[in-house]
Structures are given as C-alpha cells and as structure tokens.
Amino acid sequence: MTMKITMDMIESYILCKNKAYLKLIKRQGHKSNYELFFSELRENVRTCAIEQIRQHHQDVGLNLSLNTAVLRKGKSFLLDSLFEDDKVSLVFAGLKLIDGPSRLGTFHYIPILFSEYHQVRKPQRIILDLCAFYLTKLQGKSPTIGVVWHGKECRNKRVRLTHDYREIARQMESVQRMVNESLSPKLILNNHCQICEFSQFCHDQALNEDTLSLLRGLKEKEVTRYARKGILTVTQLAHTFRPRRSGKRVPPRNNHHYYALQALAIRDKRVYIFGAPKLLDAPVCIYLDIEGNPDQGFNYLIGMTICKGGENEHFSFWADNKTEECLIFEKFLATVNSYEDFVVFSYGGYERTFLKRMRKQAKRKLPVDRVLKALVNTLSLIYAHIYFPTYSNGLKDIGSFLGFSWTDRDASGIQSIIWRSIWEDTGDEKWKKKLIVYNMEDCAALKIVTEFVYSVGSKPVLEAISLPNSLNPETVLSVEEIDRLGTVNKRGLP
Numbered sequence: 001m002t003m004k005i006t007m008d009m010i011e012s013y014i015l016c017k018n019k020a021y022l023k024l025i026k027r028q029g030h031k032s033n034y035e036l037f038f039s040e041l042r043e044n045v046r047t048c049a050i051e052q053i054r055q056h057h058q059d060v061g062l063n064l065s066l067n068t069a070v071l072r073k074g075k076s077f078l079l080d081s082l083f084e085d086d087k088v089s090l091v092f093a094g095l096k097l098i099d100g101p102s103r104l105g106t107f108h109y110i111p112i113l114f115s116e117y118h119q120v121r122k123p124q125r126i127i128l129d130l131c132a133f134y135l136t137k138l139q140g141k142s143p144t145i146g147v148v149w150h151g152k153e154c155r156n157k158r159v160r161l162t163h164d165y166r167e168i169a170r171q172m173e174s175v176q177r178m179v180n181e182s183l184s185p186k187l188i189l190n191n192h193c194q195i196c197e198f199s200q201f202c203h204d205q206a207l208n209e210d211t212l213s214l215l216r217g218l219k220e221k222e223v224t225r226y227a228r229k230g231i232l233t234v235t236q237l238a239h240t241f242r243p244r245r246s247g248k249r250v251p252p253r254n255n256h257h258y259y260a261l262q263a264l265a266i267r268d269k270r271v272y273i274f275g276a277p278k279l280l281d282a283p284v285c286i287y288l289d290i291e292g293n294p295d296q297g298f299n300y301l302i303g304m305t306i307c308k309g310g311e312n313e314h315f316s317f318w319a320d321n322k323t324e325e326c327l328i329f330e331k332f333l334a335t336v337n338s339y340e341d342f343v344v345f346s347y348g349g350y351e352r353t354f355l356k357r358m359r360k361q362a363k364r365k366l367p368v369d370r371v372l373k374a375l376v377n378t379l380s381l382i383y384a385h386i387y388f389p390t391y392s393n394g395l396k397d398i399g400s401f402l403g404f405s406w407t408d409r410d411a412s413g414i415q416s417i418i419w420r421s422i423w424e425d426t427g428d429e430k431w432k433k434k435l436i437v438y439n440m441e442d443c444a445a446l447k448i449v450t451e452f453v454y455s456v457g458s459k460p461v462l463e464a465i466s467l468p469n470s471l472n473p474e475t476v477l478s479v480e481e482i483d484r485l486g487t488v489n490k491r492g493l494p
Contacts, residue, residue, distance in 0.1 A: 004089040015192045017185040029197030042116035049149035103140030110143040115150040118295040189213040216392035238263035265387040271476045277381040284342035289442040298322040303439035399445035411438045
C-alpha cells in the first residue's frame with residue numbers, strides 16, 4: 001500500500017527535500033532546542049486561538065472528516081479536520097466560514113493556520129495556498145484570503161492567497177514521486193540546517209561526499225551548474241581555480257567571491273589573500289555587535305569593545321522592551337561620539353541596517369552619520385579578499401579557526417532568540433547574563449578576526465606578520481604564489 005502524503009511531510013519538504021525524505025523513511029533525528037522551543041510556542045498559540053474562537057462561536061466542529069456534505073452544514077469554524085483522497089491525508093489546522101456564494105450555498109470557507117512566529121513567513125503562505133487548493137475542490141470556490149494566528153500575542157492576520165495552483169500541483173507531484181519511488185533527493189545543505197533535527201546526520205553525509213553545498217553561500221542553482229560540468233565535490237572545484245596573470249588589463253573584481261579559491265583554501269588548509277582590501281585606520285577602534293530578534297523588529301542589546309592606546313573597555317546597553325531601544329541607542333551614540341577620530345567594525349550588514357533605521361527617527365542626524373561614515377564591515381573585506389580554510393565565513397567558523405572559543409558551546413544567533421524569549425517570560429537574570437556574555441564574546445571574536453585581516457592586508461604577505469599561535473607564516477599565502485596548476489610555488493612570486 002502506497003504511503004499517503006501528510007501535512008508534516010509537506011511542511012518538511014518546503015524547508016528541505018532531504019528532511020522530508022528522512023521523515024518518509026522514519027529516520028529519527030535529534031530536535032534542536034530551537035525546534036522544541038518553537039513547537040511548544042506554536043501549540044500555545046493554537047490553544048490560545050481556539051479558546052478565543054470558542055468564546056465567540058458555539059458551532060465549532062472538531063476532528064471531522066472533510067467532504068462537501070460536512071461543509072454544507074455551515075459551522076462557523078472547523079478545527080483539526082482531515083481531508084483524504086487516494087494520495088494525501090492532510091489535517092487542516094482550521095477553516096473559517098465567510099459570506100460568498102459557492103457550491104455549498106451562500107457561504108464558503110477560508111483556511112486558518114497557527115504559527116509560532118511573530119511575522120507571517122513564506123512557508124505559512126505556501127501552506128495556506130495548499131489548503132486553498134484542496135478546499136477549492138470541495139466547495140467549488142477558490143478562497144482569496146487565509147488567516148494566520150501567530151506570535152506570543154496570538155494575533156490574527158489576514159493573508160492574501162496567490163492562487164498559483166499550477167505551482168502547487170507541480171510541487172505535490174514532486175512529493176508524490178519521492179513517496180512512490182522512495183529515492184533520496186540530492187543532498188543540498190541550506191539555512192534550515194542550523195535548526196533541523198537531522199543537521200548532524202546531513203552534515204556528516206555532506207562531509208563524506210565532499211558535496212559542494214558544504215560551501216555556505218553557494219546556491220542550489222550554482223551547485224547544479226557545476227554538476228553539469230562534472231564538478232561534484234569541493235576537491236574537484238579546488239582544481240579549477242586559476243590565478244589571474246599579472247599584466248592582464250582587466251582589474252580584479254573587488255566585490256566578488258571565488259568559490260573555487262575557497263575550495264582550494266580548504267583543500268590546502270591555508271589562508272589565501274586575493275588582492276588588497278581597502279583599510280580604514282584610526283586611533284580608536286570600536287568593535288560593535290548588536291543582538292535583536294528580527295522577527296519582532298527591534299534590537300535589545302548593543303555591545304561594543306573600545307580599544308584605545310592598547311587598553312580595552314567593553315560596554316553593554318540593554319533594553320527590556322521595544323520602547324527602550326531608542327534609549328540604548330542614544331547611550332551608544334553618546335559613547336562613540338565622545339571620541340574625535342574612530343573606526344567602527346561590525347560583522348555583516350545587520351549593524352548598518354540598524355543604524356540607518358534608527359537614523360530615520362533620530363532628532364540629531366549628525367552623530368549617526370559620523371558612525372555610519374566610520375563603519376567597516378569586516379565580513380565584506382573577508383568575502384572579497386581573504387579565503388580561510390572554512391566552509392563558511394561566519395564569525396564562529398573563522399573566529400574558531402583563529403583560536404577563539406565561546407564560553408557556551410551552543411552560543412549562536414539562533415540560540416540567543418531562545419534565551420531572550422525565556423528571559424521575557426521569566427525575568428530570570430541568568431538568561432540576561434548569558435546574552436550579555438555571548439554578545440561580549442562576539443565583540444572579542446570580531447576584534448581577533450579584524451586584527452588578523454588588518455595584519456595580512458596592510459603589508460605584503462611575505463613580510464613578517466602577527467599571527468595567532470595556531471598559525472605559521474607558511475599558512476598564509478598570496479594568490480600570486482599559486483601557479484597555473486593550483487599548487488603552491490615554493491620559489492616565491494612568479
């Protein structure tokens with residue numbers, strides 16, 4: 001008997017095809033703290049929403065089998081209802097009756113979802129469209145909107161549906177083929193891996209296969225394009241890098257990342273320097289890291305380490321709630337602008353985005369502009385010019401390579417979302433302290449990484465440079481030291 005497609009399988013497929021397959025073959029994973037936390041939050045949202053629905057409506061149907069006859073009875077809400085045919089067995093979280101002619105009469109139904117997230121995301125929109133796709137078959141009317149109950153506040157929001165039923169049908173056919181043939185899809189690591197229950201299993205498999213998707217940032221389309229050329233592994237990709245000959249008239253692209261060179265760095269276990277990063281300098285160096293929950297749309301912790309004259313001082317500005325965000329921002333500005341000449345380092349574009357957003361509501365623009373003008377994204381310097389033997393350019397990967405370690409081995413941006421949420425629920429200072437320490441250590445890691453970038457970027461690589469104890473001068477080489485075969489030229493520059 002062919003297994004039927006379930007809603008859990010579809011939700012997994014939307015996030016990752018391989019996750020759906022692993023669930024299909026009943027492989028047991030280890031759920032991350034993030035998954036467990038947000039699964040519980042979704043259930044809390046569901047319980048709260050159903051309680052509100054029952055307070056205002058008496059005719060609520062529960063656990064019914066969906067068909068046209070059941071829908072014609074016209075109950076205001078149908079919750080946890082099962083739709084089955086020869087291919088699918090889908091539990092609809094909810095349906096809501098609204099006015100409008102259909103095969104049922106003078107009314108029809110729209111789909112409802114319960115979501116743990118503060119904002120409605122793409123996967124929830126896809127599930128709503130999927131529910132609408134099957135609901136149309138029953139009632140002869142295509143819903144134009146759906147409703148999502150979401151977030152800790154358990155708010156409900158109307159969501160306009162796309163009606164791209166051709167795409168829905170195509171995706172369902174793909175899922176059906178996977179179910180019928182039980183063939184493992186090509187392993188592609190993606191952003192969901194960091195919170196997935198099968199993360200370790202897939203990562204180990206990817207390492208064993210040396211798959212290209214180990215290189216974070218390399219899109220699935222690019223992996224497919226390389227595969228057409230017969231390049232399937234990181235090692236194979238490493239062999240394709242050819243350094244630019246001196247004398248070429250076309251200048252190197254300063255904002256481009258060469259994945260073949262990244263693969264070569266991993267293969268050779270070396271750091272390769274490509275070109276010369278443009279470096280700002282000042283007597284005061286400020287290493288900035290900001291913690292926030294993008295889903296909630298505000299930042300609650302601004303941390304920075306200020307280095308002047310060989311001395312370091314750390315500042316942490318904490319906001320209990322969104323209304324205090326402006327207060328900690330003003331404290332941050334006052335501290336930074338107390339120095340005449342400074343450069344501010346961040347890792348990634350999050351901090352710049354925050355500064356630009358706060359500038360719009362700031363009464364005085366000049367202090368913000370001074371910080372923006374002095375802001376340097378260390379990641380952008382690495383992206384174009386420095387290739388570490390790591391699969392990603394994440395701060396944790398590169399910081400760890402350079403010898404830095406975090407107090408909490410689970411510390412990460414994802415984990416900080418959980419810690420902040422627990423603190424909001426309990427007020428326990430332990431979680432606040434965890435966040436402040438994590439933020440302070442991110443600043444320390446940023447300092448180490450930035451100083452390394454400056455040490456190799458401000459003078460010729462062959463000169464003596466300041467390296468961590470774990471490295472030696474032979475570990476750091478210029479791309480000009482690679483010959484046409486991709487091997488290190490022992491005699492020096494060609």
